[in-house]
Amino acid sequence: MSTIERAGQGTGNYLDDRIGVNRWLKKNLGKIFPDHWSFMLGEIALYSFIVLLLTGTYLSLFFKPSMTEIVYNGSYVNLQGIRMSEAYASTLGISFDVRGGLLMRQVHHWAALLFVAAMTVHLCRVFFTGAFRKPRELNWLMGVGLLTLGIFEGFAGYSLPDDLLSGTGLRIAEGIVQAIPIVGTYLAFFIFGGPFPGSDFIPRLYIVHVLLIPGAILGLITAHLMLVWFQKHTQFPGPGRTEKNVVGYPLMPVYMAKAGGFFFVVFGVCVLLGAAVTINPVWLFGPYTPTQITAGSQPDWYIGWLDGALRLMPNWEINAFGHTLSLNVFIPSVVIPGICFTLLGLYPFLEQWITGDRREHHLLDRPRNAAVRTAAGAMAITFYLVLWIGGGNDVIATHFALSINTVIWTLRVLLLVLPPIVFVITKRFCLSLQRRDRDKLLHGIETGTILRMPSGEFLELHAPVSESEKVLLMAGDRYEPLELDTTPDDNGVSPRVSSVDRIRAKLSQAYFADQFRLSPEELAAAEEHHAHAALDAGQGGETAGAVAAVTGDGEAAALTAAAQAGSSPDQA
Amino acid sequence: MSDEHAAQAGPGQEVAPVAHAENPLAPGLPPHRPRRADVDPRAAKRAERQVALLFTLSALCTIGFIVGYVEIPNSEVLNLPLMGAVSASNFTLGVTLGLAIFLIGAGAIHWAKKLMPDVEGVDERHELRSSDETREAVYAQVAEGIADSGFGQRKLIRRTLLGAMALLPLSALVLLRDLGPLPGTELRTTLWAKGVRIVQDPSLQPIRPEDVVFGGLVSGLPATLMAVEDSAGTLNARAKSPVILIRLRPEEIVAEQGKNWDYEGILCYSKICTHVGCPTALYEHQTHHLLCPCHQSTFDLADAGKVVFGPAARAMPQLAITVDADGYLVAQHDFTQPIGPSFWERG
Numbered sequence: 001m002s003t004i005e006r007a008g009q010g011t012g013n014y015l016d017d018r019i020g021v022n023r024w025l026k027k028n029l030g031k032i033f034p035d036h037w038s039f040m041l042g043e044i045a046l047y048s049f050i051v052l053l054l055t056g057t058y059l060s061l062f063f064k065p066s067m068t069e070i071v072y073n074g075s076y077v078n079l080q081g082i083r084m085s086e087a088y089a090s091t092l093g094i095s096f097d098v099r100g101g102l103l104m105r106q107v108h109h110w111a112a113l114l115f116v117a118a119m120t121v122h123l124c125r126v127f128f129t130g131a132f133r134k135p136r137e138l139n140w141l142m143g144v145g146l147l148t149l150g151i152f153e154g155f156a157g158y159s160l161p162d163d164l165l166s167g168t169g170l171r172i173a174e175g176i177v178q179a180i181p182i183v184g185t186y187l188a189f190f191i192f193g194g195p196f197p198g199s200d201f202i203p204r205l206y207i208v209h210v211l212l213i214p215g216a217i218l219g220l221i222t223a224h225l226m227l228v229w230f231q232k233h234t235q236f237p238g239p240g241r242t243e244k245n246v247v248g249y250p251l252m253p254v255y256m257a258k259a260g261g262f263f264f265v266v267f268g269v270c271v272l273l274g275a276a277v278t279i280n281p282v283w284l285f286g287p288y289t290p291t292q293i294t295a296g297s298q299p300d301w302y303i304g305w306l307d308g309a310l311r312l313m314p315n316w317e318i319n320a321f322g323h324t325l326s327l328n329v330f331i332p333s334v335v336i337p338g339i340c341f342t343l344l345g346l347y348p349f350l351e352q353w354i355t356g357d358r359r360e361h362h363l364l365d366r367p368r369n370a371a372v373r374t375a376a377g378a379m380a381i382t383f384y385l386v387l388w389i390g391g392g393n394d395v396i397a398t399h400f401a402l403s404i405n406t407v408i409w410t411l412r413v414l415l416l417v418l419p420p421i422v423f424v425i426t427k428r429f430c431l432s433l434q435r436r437d438r439d440k441l442l443h444g445i446e447t448g449t450i451l452r453m454p455s456g457e458f459l460e461l462h463a464p465v466s467e468s469e470k471v472l473l474m475a476g477d478r479y480e481p482l483e484l485d486t487t488p489d490d491n492g493v494s495p496r497v498s499s500v501d502r503i504r505a506k507l508s509q510a511y512f513a514d515q516f517r518l519s520p521e522e523l524a525a526a527e528e529h530h531a532h533a534a535l536d537a538g539q540g541g542e543t544a545g546a547v548a549a550v551t552g553d554g555e556a557a558a559l560t561a562a563a564q565a566g567s568s569p570d571q572a
Numbered sequence: 573m574s575d576e577h578a579a580q581a582g583p584g585q586e587v588a589p590v591a592h593a594e595n596p597l598a599p600g601l602p603p604h605r606p607r608r609a610d611v612d613p614r615a616a617k618r619a620e621r622q623v624a625l626l627f628t629l630s631a632l633c634t635i636g637f638i639v640g641y642v643e644i645p646n647s648e649v650l651n652l653p654l655m656g657a658v659s660a661s662n663f664t665l666g667v668t669l670g671l672a673i674f675l676i677g678a679g680a681i682h683w684a685k686k687l688m689p690d691v692e693g694v695d696e697r698h699e700l701r702s703s704d705e706t707r708e709a710v711y712a713q714v715a716e717g718i719a720d721s722g723f724g725q726r727k728l729i730r731r732t733l734l735g736a737m738a739l740l741p742l743s744a745l746v747l748l749r750d751l752g753p754l755p756g757t758e759l760r761t762t763l764w765a766k767g768v769r770i771v772q773d774p775s776l777q778p779i780r781p782e783d784v785v786f787g788g789l790v791s792g793l794p795a796t797l798m799a800v801e802d803s804a805g806t807l808n809a810r811a812k813s814p815v816i817l818i819r820l821r822p823e824e825i826v827a828e829q830g831k832n833w834d835y836e837g838i839l840c841y842s843k844i845c846t847h848v849g850c851p852t853a854l855y856e857h858q859t860h861h862l863l864c865p866c867h868q869s870t871f872d873l874a875d876a877g878k879v880v881f882g883p884a885a886r887a888m889p890q891l892a893i894t895v896d897a898d899g900y901l902v903a904q905h906d907f908t909q910p911i912g913p914s915f916w917e918r919g
Binding site: 067182189191265290 | 758
């Protein structure tokens with residue numbers, strides 16, 4: 001036994017004697033994790049969060065969360081002698097006087113952008129593959145919570161340096177809080193410690209940014225991962241993969257090396273971005289002062305859709321009974337995001353209510369097979385993207401020499417018109433793909449081999465799909481749309497149908513009325529039919545017999561027969 | 573996972589949607605295909621050297637990072653093709669550290685992909701729920717615990733406890749009261765008052781009417797601001813008081829918010845957008861439109877500052893001005909309405 005092994009076993013025994021760690025390790029070292037590129041999206045989010053913790057801790061050693069006014073005399077010449085807050089001055093200090101400070105700032109900012117981006121794309125993956133279904137609804141809710149917290153956390157961090165851009169963002173945030181009916185003004189005064197900007201807000205925001213929200217995120221991530229561990233990861237359908245197993249690589253050593261290595265890759269990419277691409281050059285914006293502004297100012301990408309909503313909203317305001325209700329601010333900044341995140345959180349429960357499906361699902365859906373869900377997701381993304389583009393309406397107008405009014409009106413119309421169009425198109429796409437899968441299963445794959453029959457007829461040979469592809473094409477649930485039973489009973493009394501049931505039936509019809517999935521029974525019938533056809537052909541079918549003779553291959557007969565049978569699929 | 577588990581619909585007469593059973597065709601895992609490194613020792617050796625090279629390069633990068641940290645002063649500028657002038661320190665430290673980290677990851681993944689076993693394994697899933705017996709036992713235990721505690725029967729204890737628990741959070745709420753003062757008239761008043769001079773931002777020079785030229789835009793502050801800011805130590809007064817001055821020909825002025833609020837065609841408006849409070853700064857002198865760069869609200873300064881486009885709902889508040897005995901522009905009085913974004917009590 002080598003020294004290292006002895007040392008390892010010594011440590012193991014020490015821990016095992018005290019906390020029985022080996023029992024747990026025995027069960028988990030060989031734990032299987034399925035492999036798919038899209039499963040790495042959540043990993044990217046996790047790793048960028050770790051990068052944020054590391055770089056953020058470093059930054060906190062130098063940053064002074066104070067709004068006390070001082071005169072800057074650091075090494076950045078252009079701002080020497082200017083009055084500014086200590087927060088801004090210390091950010092300049094990190095950028096110009098601490099070696100590697102600028103790098104850590106930029107890595108921190110890049111990792112933040114990546115963190116929210118990875119969570120967003122990970123959410124899309126989970127949505128479109130139906131990974132949120134039972135038993136993973138709780139993890140979906142935690143994920144929605146993480147995304148929300150991530151957006152707030154990013155905005156808080158963006159606001160701390162107290163530069164002109166971030167101060168303007170805070171001014172907007174304060175205006176939004178003021179627009180909340182009844183309590184808004186008081187809320188704004190409590191949050192800011194008085195009127196805007198005051199001197200309390202940056203220190204308050206600091207503790208929110210470095211302790212409260214990251215603590216909550218850390219807790220939620222831990223719970224999120226524990227559930228992934230406990231419930232085991234979902235997997236895509238394929239040969240050998242069932243609802244009752246997990247196929248993949250063991251934690252030790254392959255998954256450990258891959259996932260651990262991937263952490264370093266994500267970290268390394270963040271650092272390289274921080275080295276090569278300047279982000280948030282606060283020294284160019286100058287210190288915050290409420291009297292100045294820069295044109296073309298843009299928030300970080302994940303705030304873009306909220307800013308866009310604020311820009312596209314018509315200027316509605318209600319004045320009545322001595323009170324003011326700023327619908328122009330309240331709706332886009334509070335109501336719309338509130339509705340969006342609520343719908344997002346409730347979606348798994350809504351879909352489960354429609355399908356009535358209470359089973360566990362561990363095999364992922366192919367997005368095409370859940371056409372309406374996929375179309376609804378595409379619709380939501382379209383809505384989001386139009387708002388997001390709206391957040392850059394001034395940039396679009398100046399870059400393309402368009403009138404800002406035209407841009408805003410176009411986006412307002414698109415916001416309402418485009419999502420339904422995308423819904424219809426996506427649903428059609430999905431249904432077409434379902435049909436294609438159906439055709440493949442019924443008629444096989446076109447081989448490109450053309451046969452000319454003695455009779456002069458031309459035929460293309462179709463090869464049956466492989467067993468493993470068949471598994472993929474047949475995977476997933478097939479739901480029948482819900483029919484309301486309204487036939488009168490023996491006494492001629494129609495059963496009462498509640499409006500809730502009616503809505504449920506309508507939604508079920510909308511979800512499942514159109515679909516072209518082949519059921520296992522249909523497939524079995526078709527295969528039986530083909531087998532008979534092949535048998536007939538082999539016994540005396542003129543054409544197939546000729547083919548068999550031509551190719552010298554007995555299986556060709558079956559193929560051709562299948563192809564012929566396939567040309568009239570409805571009989572199959 | 574068969575039809576017996578399938579959809580159990582809720583109450584109502586509907587037929588439960590039928591979910592078909594899972595895939596009946598389930599061939600086993602596809603056969604494992606050996607990689608080159610599995611069958612060719614030379615390929616395996618090559619992969620081993622590649623992984624070691626990646627790790628070695630990482631170590632060299634870390635050394636480079638330390639050298640860069642010690643040797644390169646923060647002020648040094650590097651001119652790079654495509655990237656232009658960049659901080660030599662940031663670039664060197666970032667590239668070396670980034671590669672040092674990245675290469676460890678790349679090496680580990682390469683190692684896993686080429687040399688570690690790539691035979692897929694299978695774990696069985698176990699039912700997540702506990703058995704019926706366990707469930708019943710737990711519920712019984714909880715019920716017994718509740719009964720033992722008397723929580724069910726002793727209503728007095730239960731009610732007083734719940735009452736006390738419900739009240740307790742109020743103390744936390746009360747503690748938050750001193751987070752900030754009540755709004756009071758804070759949002760309705762500014763530093764502007766009768767006779768307060770308008771000074772230029774940022775030079776703080778008082779302004780004579782001839783300083784405001786046709787087509788130009790002058791940013792102004794109240795002359796009293798500095799004294800107030802020095803004693804208060806906040807930017808609160810500044811946030812409410814910025815104004816802009818423009819000059820129009822008398823025939824160009826369509827409307828004002830008050831009679832004779834201009835001085836010889838010089839109009840003074842708040843600079844704070846009535847949408848969410850950004851300072852508006854883009855003035856288009858031919859149309860007399862003032863555009864807020866944040867959300868593109870557009871105000872017509874020749875027509876009483878009314879909104880002509882964008883999400884703002886209210887006209888830009890106008891400040892009545894005149895000149896004092898020394899010929900400098902001064903306010904006639906404070907704004908007659910709150911400046912900046914709307915709020916519930918504004919009315």
